[in-house]
Amino acid sequence: MVKTKSNVIQKDAVVVKFVGDSGDGMQLSGTLFSDTAALEGLDLATFPDYPAEIRAPHNTIAGVSGFQVHVGAKKIETTGDLCDVLVAMNPASLKANLKWAKPGATIIVDENAFDEAALKKSGYTENPLENDSLSGYNLVKAPVTLLTREAVKHLSLDNKSADRSKNMFALGMMYHLFGWGFDHTYEFFGKKFKNKPDVIAANKAVLEAGFNYAETIEALSSVFQVSKAKMEPGRYRNITGNVATAWGFLAASERSGRPLFLGSYPITPATEILIELAKYKSLGAKVFQAEDEIAGICSAIGASYTGSLALTSTSGPGLSLKSEAIGLAVMTELPLVIVNVQRGGPSTGLPTKSEQSDLYQALFGRNGECPVVVIAASSSANCFYYAYMASKIAMEHMTPVILLTDGYLGNGSQLFRIPKVAELPEIKPPIAKPNDPDFKPYRRNPETL
Known part of the structure; x- marks a missing residue:
């Protein structure tokens, strides 16, 4: 040419x-x-x-x-x-x-x-x-x-x-x-x-x-x-935030040795996480499309109780429906990651409009004293690392973590350098020893508090 x-x-x-x-x-x-x-x-x-x-x-x-x-x-x-x-x-x-x-x-x-x-x-x-x-x-x-x-x-x-x-x-x-x-x-x-x-x-x-x-x-x-961009050598791909989120969870599952379980109900703009994880049965991922938002999170709590890396994904309306079950996970000290790919407006809202509208709901939208960790991704590519760290925090500290992204990040894409899983931070979930007579599920761990 x-x-x-x-x-x-x-x-x-x-x-x-x-x-x-x-x-x-x-x-x-x-x-x-x-x-x-x-x-x-x-x-x-x-x-x-x-x-x-x-x-x-x-x-x-x-x-x-x-x-x-x-x-x-x-x-x-x-x-x-x-x-x-x-x-x-x-x-x-x-x-x-x-x-x-x-x-x-x-x-x-x-x-x-x-x-x-x-x-x-x-x-x-x-x-x-x-x-x-x-x-x-x-x-x-x-x-x-x-x-x-x-x-x-x-x-x-x-x-x-x-x-x-x-x-x-x-x-x-x-x-x-x-x-x-x-x-x-x-x-x-x-x-x-x-x-x-x-x-x-x-x-x-x-x-x-x-x-x-x-x-x-x-x-x-x-x-x-x-001109060509100066980028670190490696293997790159164009990745959406939702796919990056799903891959971060797969990496956390591999690094922690815990089988992945996602219990979720389809909702725009979060559904692609459900679709992406469903492709990876070969990596041990189990995906359950529940009949509603409450069933989605409750199935994930059950999977967490049996030792899985437990996840549920949703958007603003679904997060409000999950709030009581989040309180259950806090009370039972079970690790759980709740992904909220935010969209615009209250109630059913505006599914195709991106908006960072759920911060107060994520911080305070539960009854009683019910603190959870809340973290937020800032780009489509770093959704991978935030999903990974959300999983690490949830499992190592035995607590629910809310990961906030939004429609702009979830549907948008960036160039992403694919990392080696072995180079990611270690994840050490507190696994109980079989038949340990001294095991107490709620004993305070002085190392992780």
């Missing part, structure tokens, strides 16, 4: 946001962009921004889905605030996300999507591509839908099938903007659609068409160059 553009803009970090309708494939475009950035040697943090509504009407603001990526040559700790590049696939996504674009940011839009009906549904009284409202930005009006259909014409696909690939056109434009190749994305196509050669061919053709279009238009006369 040879670029003809000579204007190269050096950047330490760039924030990119892909936005569109729920069916426009923005999560996939963002994920592929992130994975390619990692393979190019950049550090990164991501956040998928899902709509709250189920099947919101097409082309409405309520149905806008997004994926934000922050890549850089330095250590990236957040997904960033304002974006340098905004890719908007329809009017609603532009209207909902323009406030997050920096002054002078590059905004790439599918001009074919800005028809009268779509503009009206999104609340525009006139077309923003045709007035001066976007004059403060580098606006790229690309005929994405039209050129996508042209790119796959040789495959004899109908328009509906062809349009499913238009997210790849936008991704191809981004690859040109950053000077990246297609190898990883081609590999993904081969694995994802291995039994659908036409789909592979369509996505490849559209990806290349987007790259070539970006190379030929004057609006993208500059490309970004972000």
